[in-house]
Amino acid sequence: MFESIGRSIELVKTSWNILMDDKKLLVFPILSGIVTILVVLTFILPLLFSGALMGKAHAGPVLYYGLLFLFYIVSYFVVIFFNTALISCVNAKLNGRDLTVGEGLSAAAKHLPAIIGWAVISATVGLILHLLEERSGLIGQIVLSIVGGAWALVTFFVVPVLVIEDKGVFESIKESFSLIRKTWGESIVGAGGMAVVFVVIGVLGGLCVLGTLFLGIDLLFYAALALFLLMIVVLAVVYYAMQGIFVTALYTYAKTGTVPAAFNRDTIQNAFMPKQAGPGNI
Known part of the structure; x- marks a missing residue:
């Protein structure tokens, strides 16, 4: 356990x-966040003004789910x-170039064609899981x-496969599965550990905010x-930026x-727990 924590901190x-060393990498998650908010x-x-946001019963299931x-x-x-x-910039950075x-x-x-294809597949899987969750109990969820x-x-x-190997979306999915199955095994340690570090920081920040409530100073709490x-x-x-760096290095x-x-x-x-020992496996 402590070894995994230490490795996560090192990552x-x-x-x-x-x-x-390359702060411009932060621009991409910032742009992504801004555009996502606009989306x-x-x-x-429009849904608020049309009343469709109230649910599929008001908008009709076809329009709602569409x-x-x-x-x-x-x-x-x-x-x-x-x-x-x-990832394009990170890959260039790791290979001594600067984009x-x-x-x-x-x-x-x-x-773009592969990105659109991957977005459609991701959206389809996401929507199917969402629909199933709506109809599932606790165990199902x-x-x-x-x-x-x-x-x-x-x-x-x-x-990374899509970017670096310039493959189509289905080839990229197949290659990703092959790399996971052949090389990394079944349990992510590094990526999950990185997420834990950020969650811990967030939780500590939240506890500090709650702590200001006991001081009874409203202005301090809101600040x-x-x-x-x-x-x-x-x-x-x-x-977001560090995850891109990490995933590219792992790939x-x-x-x-x-x-x-x-x-x-x-x-x-x-970074990943090995599935089995042998040539080519970690």
């Missing part, structure tokens, strides 16, 4: 150092597009959460709450067996 530190407003405001599916597609497209741009933000976006634009987690694991390397919300936004942006090792110079070899090798 966070290395990804952080790379991010601080949400674009869908919500709009929901379209929203899923557009939302996934935005996230995947900027993630593609981010501008514009070059990263141009690199993502070259993969737990099972569906496990299914969703398995899908996320299988498709862990889809975007602390505002700072906490700002911190959550900053954490989300930094995590590079999974595909080539070469650990990027910025990362410690043992840290990368043990």
